[in-house]
Amino acid sequence: IVGIVNSSVNLSSSSDLIGSNARMYYGREGYRYPEGTSYGATYGAGSIISVLVDLDNGTLEFWKNGVSQGISHTNINLLGEIFPACGHLSFGGSVISVNFGQEPFSYTPPTGFFPYNYTGLILIEKNNNILTYNFSTSSWDVVGTINSLNKEMFLNYGLSENDLLDI
DSSP states (O other): OEEEETTTTTTOOOHHHHHHHHHEEETTOOOOOOHHHSSSSSOTTTTOOEEEETTTTEEEEEEEEEEEEEEEOOGGGGOOOOEEEOOOOOHHHHHOOOSSSSSOSOOOOOTTTOTTTTTOOOOOETTHHHHHEETTTTTTEEEGGGGGOHHHHHTTTTTOOHHHHHH
């Protein structure tokens, strides 16, 4: 089972993982929880499950092996602060590997989705202004104009000399 929970969930309790403070996708049956209704394909050993959280729209979507299973939940903002969670609800041992972006993803996330705790460089141009995303305030900050765009701006916002050589 994989998904998101809020701080009220006891991660040692399998009933909490499918309760009202969680939004989960269960592999054995392909159900979504807490609803306990059919959602997506079943999954098991060897499957790669991607979790896409859209805090702007309050939606949660899961992908199995690079294929969207559709939006599972549209109410995640009701949970408050959320955290990733996974577990195994049946008897027997299991190994679950998690990649929050510390390694390259097996499947490229869709445009607009970033690894968990992503703090990397994002520079965009809008109306002749250069903006970067401020993850601390969840807002876009103007850092210059198109006319002031230069190498120093890229270095000041996280790229290294080696990164610039690769562009």
